[in-house]
Amino acid sequence: MSRVFNFSAGPAILPEDVLKQAASEMTDWQGSGMSVMEMSHRGKEFISIAKKTEADLREIMKIPDSYKVLFLQGGATSQFAMVPMNLLKGKNGADYINTGQWSKKAISEAKRYCNVNVAATSEASNFSTIPPQSEWKLNPDAAYFHYTPNETIGGVEFHYIPDVGRIPLVADMSSTILSRPVDVSKFGLIYAGAQKNIGPAGLTIVIIREDLIGEVTQSTPLMFSYKTHSDNDSMYNTPPTYAWYIAGLVFEWIKRKGGLEAMAEINKRKADKLYAAIDKSNFYKNPVDPLYRSWMNVPFTLKNPELDSKFLEQAKASGLVALKGHRSVGGMRASIYNAMPEEGVEALIAFMQEFERSSSRKIL
C-alpha cells in the first residue's frame, strides 16, 4: 500500500524522507555495524548523534547559549508536575491561563503543588477563543506564568507571545513547536512532547533558561529535577536514544527545507486554505474565533453529525486517515503539522467538497 495522508494529532505523520533515511540506516548506522537502537548511549557514535541533534535544534530555533536543552521522557504530562516542582523555588503561587483541555490538565496537576491563580479562562465560550491580555488578572508574586500556545484538542492558538513582565514565561509547545520561528529569549521554559511536530513518542524536549535550574526539595525524585538532567547532559539514566536520533533526522529535514521561516510560510498557507474551504461552505463549520485559529490542528463539524461515520469511511478509502475529532469534542480534526505536505491538505479539501456535493444531492 502506498502512504496515506495521516491527519492524526499525535503520534503524527513524519516526513517520508526521514522514514526512508531511518530505514536505510536501520541495521547499520553509518558503518557502525549496528542499529542506533542497539548502541550504548555513552558510546562515541550515539554521543555524536546526540550532540548534532542538539546543535541542529539550537540552530533552527536560534536558542541562546544561556539556555539548556534537555532530552527527557515522560511526555508533556510529566512536565505538568516537573514545572511546579522545579520552578516554585519557595514561592507558593503560579499563574495559569485556561484555554482548553491541555491547560486544564496542567492546572489540575499544578494544584497539587501550589496555589494556582487562573489569570483568565475561556471556558465560558467552550474554549473557542483566548481572553484578551488586558483582562488577565496576574499575580505579581507568581513563581511563573504557564500557558498552552496551541490547544491541540480545541484548535485554539496564540499568535503572539504573552507579555508577563519579569515573571518567567512557561509554555507547553507540544503541538506548535517548530511550526514557525519563536523568540526563545522571551521564555523561561519551553517544553514539548515529541510525537506531534518533532519525532516519535517517548522523547520530551525541555528548553530552560539556566538561571531557573536549581536545587529541588529533598523529597523530589532526582529524575524530576531539571538540575539532574542538566548536570548529566540528559544522560543521568538511559535516554530515549532512538527517538532522539529520529528527532535529529527531522531537524536536518527542516534545515534542508529552509528552516522555520519556510515552515511558517507553508503552514500558514495550508491552514488558510483549509479554513477558507470550511468557511465558504454551509456544510462544514469551525467554531474557533478567527483571530485564534490554530495552524496545526483544525477541528470542524459536519452540518449533519449523522454523516460523520460515512465521512470518515470515505475519507479513509481516499487515503485520508485519522480525521476523527477528539472524543471530548466530536466531529473531525485535521492535524496538519510540518510533515503534512501541502498536497495532503489539498487532497482533503477536494475530498470535503466532493463529499458535500454528493451528500447534498442525496438530501435534495
Ligand SMILES: *Cc1c(COP(=O)(O)O)cnc(C)c1O
Ligand atoms: C499531546 C499533548 C500533551 C500530552 O503529551 P504526552 O506526551 O502524551 O504527555 C500535552 N500538551 C499538549 C498541548 C499536547 O498537545
